[in-house]
Amino acid sequence: MNAQVVSMQDARTRATCSQAFPVADLSSLFARQPVERFAPAQAVFWQGDEATHIFEVTVGMLRALRLLGDGRRIIVGFLRPGDLLGVSLKERYLYTVEAVSSVELRRFPRRRFEDEVARHSNLQQQLFSRLRDEMTAAQDQAVLLSRRSAEEKLANFFLLMGQNQNCKQTSIVDLPMTRLDIADYLGMTIETVSRTITKLANSGVIATPERRSVTVLKMETLRSLADGDESDYWTPSPYRVRSMHPPVFEGGGA
Amino acid sequence: MNAQVVSMQDARTRATCSQAFPVADLSSLFARQPVERFAPAQAVFWQGDEATHIFEVTVGMLRALRLLGDGRRIIVGFLRPGDLLGVSLKERYLYTVEAVSSVELRRFPRRRFEDEVARHSNLQQQLFSRLRDEMTAAQDQAVLLSRRSAEEKLANFFLLMGQNQNCKQTSIVDLPMTRLDIADYLGMTIETVSRTITKLANSGVIATPERRSVTVLKMETLRSLADGDESDYWTPSPYRVRSMHPPVFEGGGA
């Protein structure tokens, strides 16, 4: 199978000592670890490095990026306080993580992390939950990149960045990353990012008082530009009538 | 935290009865379930449905798609034998899954699935591993969609579809899905898909003897068109063979 199995104890062993030291949540694992600081543009780890640690962000923002063979740079996500990095990895890090702003984080050895998680069922639950959230985010990015116009992408991006960890929307959106970061995240060029922001500002949907933040003036307009995506308002009925092909054999047969 | 927690037993309870019935692997959970058949275009479940079951594909291909508010259709992945779907753990499926070809699969109640996984540490390992693979797949799609030209996208797509579950490349690539499916997966139009395939065929990189398959004539050229992507070329050897688990496809969330 793969490497982390060797770090997991046999189930019987685990059962005997399980819950000896209950751990409230994943974050509490990191609480006693020393804080590490990273300056903007400093890397935490590189794509291809051996994945020895899990990290929890406490302050600041980071970018996760992949470098392609021809030098192109693709940002696969931005990380904020409360986010973990390194949980979804195998033996090696799949991407480079660099600080965008000044960052503080704590690290925890991966082996020990997996060990603790294996010991405590509540941690398992939380880890699954995190993985699922991460997966949803990755898929949302794929949806974001699919077929949307520059305007739609930016509108979505502002809404995404405008929601804090508790999912509440704020009208002033902090953008600590550069235009190049945004471009590499949305799959477009800096020029198009810049032009589109200008266009949105000219049409009064947003204002750009500072370089690294935007203020949303017309939230509803922005939402309608962002359009169909995001949010769970799957209209129950009208989509259902799709299969033109005759249903052949259904149900639990065979 | 969320719904599945209620289906999980308390850790102590679980510990007392753990390993009473060891289960070899995730697939064996499905082995005794009846086979269900689905005709092409028939849906297995819809986006927004309550996520009551986990499925394992045994034969055929399916597509996982999301419908946007304005009617656009985005295919977030294709599923093949060995893939799981619906593992995602939240209350509702994130997307619709439909059969592309004739499909056979087995279903397993989600509650029981989670229960079994919680009970057996080896299943947990496997599930984590699958989730990790799926994460990678979702990120790969994001990379694929980022900034690539039509030619690069198609080249990557053929390479992706040309590798079977054991990651071996075959030179004849089966394409059971329609051009529209490909277009909605790669974020382009059917016309561009068609034109690009024609172009690749004219330049002798591939041949298209049948409508639903292509033969790769110049694998190296195709790879160089696909370019830097598909990550694992910066890691020396053991990477290609890392995972014996096919990716999981996840359906819950939101």
Next chain:
DNA sequence: CGTTATGTTGACATTAATCAAGCACGGTGG
């Protein structure tokens, strides 16, 4: 202050989307 990174704007080129027509194949019914 001068120098460098970052961001904006303009002119132009290129790509892919759109609109539209026609082809190829499979199925149906005469």
Next chain:
DNA sequence: CCACCGTGCTTGATTAATGTCAACATAACG
């Protein structure tokens, strides 16, 4: 068996959008 559709696919002409190249503006930094 063949004519007729319908669907999926291909191809062409045109348009709209974004990328590219280049100049300049502005903020950041020593």
